[in-house]
Amino acid sequence: MKYNSLNLELLKELQSMLAVPIKYDEETLERYSRDETAELKAVKPEVVVFPVSTEEVSDVMRFANRHLIPVTPRGAGTGLSGGAVPAFHGIVMSLEKMNRILEFDAANMMITVEPGVITGEIQKLADRHGLVYGGDPCSSESSSIGGNIAENAGGNKVMKYGPTGYHVYGLEVVLPSGEVTRLGGKMIKDVSGLDLIHLIVGSEGTLGIATRITLRLLPKPKYSVALLIPFPDIDTAIAAVPKLMTGSGVVPTSLEFMDASSIKAVCSFLNMEFPYADAGAHLIVEVEGSSKDSVFDDYVKLGESAIEAGGLEAFVADNRNTREKLWKARKSIAEALASISPVHCMEDVSVPMASIPELIKFSEEIARERGLEMIAFGHAGDGNVHVSFIKGDMPEERWNEALPLALEELYAKTTGLGGCISGEHGIGLKRKKYLASITDRAQLDLIRGIKRAFDPSYILNPGKIVDL
Ligand SMILES: Cc1cc2nc3c(=O)[nH]c(=O)nc-3n(C[C@H](O)[C@H](O)[C@H](O)COP(=O)(O)OP(=O)(O)OC[C@H]3O[C@@H](n4cnc5c(N)ncnc54)[C@H](O)[C@@H]3O)c2cc1C
Structure with missing residues (x-):
């Protein structure tokens, strides 16, 4: 073009x-x-x-x-x-x-904002009104709601609340032509026409520009408790995930994992101590509820199920201070990674949950073969794994050769396991050539056709997701 x-x-x-x-x-x-x-x-x-x-x-x-x-x-x-x-x-x-909160509508439990509002602001405002905004990427203090919508951002509470798209009910969108269209609104149910809102959500800024966003808020659970559960190895930790839920009968709000190298990196970055820091893996499990007793019951059952499933201990973070400390560690892994090696590659593959150990073992093998270091962490409850390759001291030339080969192998393995190459970070420029190589022709043609229908001049964020 x-x-x-x-x-x-x-x-x-x-x-x-x-x-x-x-x-x-x-x-x-x-x-x-x-x-x-x-x-x-x-x-x-x-x-x-x-x-x-x-x-x-x-x-x-x-x-x-x-x-x-x-x-x-x-x-x-x-x-x-x-x-x-x-x-x-x-x-x-x-x-x-464009960073104004346009309307806080408590009666309808909806908030309408401009796209540049930082997500954390929406979370805090909802919280002050006894409500919760369920979107919670680890970048909530720095990313904007417009960016979250364009990427359909996930994060730590997807188990209970789903990704960003689950909360979007109304959108004003400027189309590539400059025309303005208004989709949805404050009604919960809407099957009038095609579901264009959820075509725009996750379209990475290639189909339209969100200029006004209406989000649904939910009642805020009064109590929440987080558990930190060390495991001897990643296999036992991941195998414990369904057992935790079936054993306790509880669906947690969050179910995250960190491998031993992630813990090491984040402890050194934050200069903090972690119990069982040398364990093979840790799970963070958070539960919420409307009464102290029900939350107590839930976390005791979850903790017991975790120990039965091979957990070494279940540490309880039941006050604001300890919970925040725990989440700070989980949310700082990306920054810890950047501090170890400014050049690194954080992946975002998503597989059926039970395949996480196989995927991580495979990633360790390809990293070893190619002389790369790696760490893995992510969202155990939904199968989204941030395998991350680290350049460290590797000479630039070798890194440039090794990384694409490692990625090709990782993506082939992921799709072989019935997964996809990005669970929440998107395709953008970074994964475009890989998406084209693993997606069937019919689907690629559909994606291209949709792009052409929205943007015949190909001027809005061209060169992303797929080439025309
Ligand atoms: C430390 C760290 C932690 C992170 N944790 C998570 C996580 O837990 N979960 C997760 O999903 N992601 C995470 N991310 C990735 C990132 O924060 C998200 O993808 C986020 O949604 C990007 O928002 P942004 O405002 O920064 O968007 P940008 O990076 O500026 O843009 C992202 C995309 O959105 C498009 N866009 C932006 N605004 C609009 C708009 N108004 N209309 C249309 N298109 C638009 C852009 O064109 C681009 O394609 C993390 C990133 C970092 C650095």
Whole structure:
């Protein structure tokens, strides 16, 4: 695809439709040329724009259509697949200034926000009103709700609340043409027409730009307790996951795992001590409920089932302080990884839960064969594993050779186990070539057809997910 670039005249035209100054100084272009995908090369845009309203977003899209200039939407830039990295330079549209809470509707248990609101703000506001927003990626303090929707972000509470898409009931979307459409609303049930909301959710900013988002809130459980359960090895820990649930009759809110290397990395990063730090794996299990007694019953049953299933001990974090400390450790693994080696590759494969040990053993083998280090952690309850390869001291050339081969093998194994190559971080630029190689022709054609229907000029976040 051949795009036009922006000359001074076009930059002036662009500025004339926007309240906030556009930026094209080197420092800004550099800052908006990457996200948190450690191993991806940066690609600089030609200009960064900061719309403050739906109308401005729409005007920019009409401008981009007129002049055939690609536009890459951007939330907070915490993405882990290069979705906000502009594949073809052009315009980066940062939604960071559209960060207002538009309405808190307690009577309908709904909140309406602009896309640039940081997810943690929504969580805190809901909490103050005795409600809960169920989306909870580990990046909740830094990622935006618009980015969460575009990636259908998962996180730690998917067991109980589901991924981001489960909470989205209304969306205002600016289409690539600049037209504005409003989908859904505050009603819980809606089968009027096709479910376009859930086509936009997870579309990685390739089908439309979310400018107004209505999310459902739920009653906040009054009590929650987390358990930390060390296991001798990863096999026993994962085999314990279904036994925990069937043995106790409880579906936990969270069921996370960390292998021994993740614990080591995070302890050193946070300078903290962990009980049984040398155990083969740890599970974190969280339960919530409306009364102290019911939560007590649930966690005792879960703890007993865990010990029966081979757990070495069940540590109870039943006050805010200990729970926060535990979750801080789990949520800091990505940063700990970056501190060990700024260049690393955090994967996001998703397999049927019982296949996690086989997948991790296989990953350890391929890492060993290729001279890479690796750690693994993730969401044991839903089979989403963050196998992470680490460059460390490996020379750049060897890393560049070893990594793609390791990824090909990892993805082949994942699909062989009935899994998929990304559970929550998305395809973006990072996994595009791999998606094309493992997806059947009919499905690729459908994805391309949908993209063409939304974006015939191919100007909204081109070069992502699949090539046309
Ligand atoms: C430390 C750390 C922990 C993380 N933990 C998790 C986790 O637990 N679970 C998880 O799922 N992810 C996690 N992530 C990944 C990342 O935070 C999520 O993918 C998040 O949803 C990205 O949001 P963002 O605002 O940073 O979006 P960006 O990175 O800016 O953009 C992501 C994608 O969304 C598109 N986009 C952004 N805004 C809009 C909009 N308004 N309309 C249309 N498209 C838009 C962009 O074009 C891009 O394709 C983590 C990342 C880090 C760094």
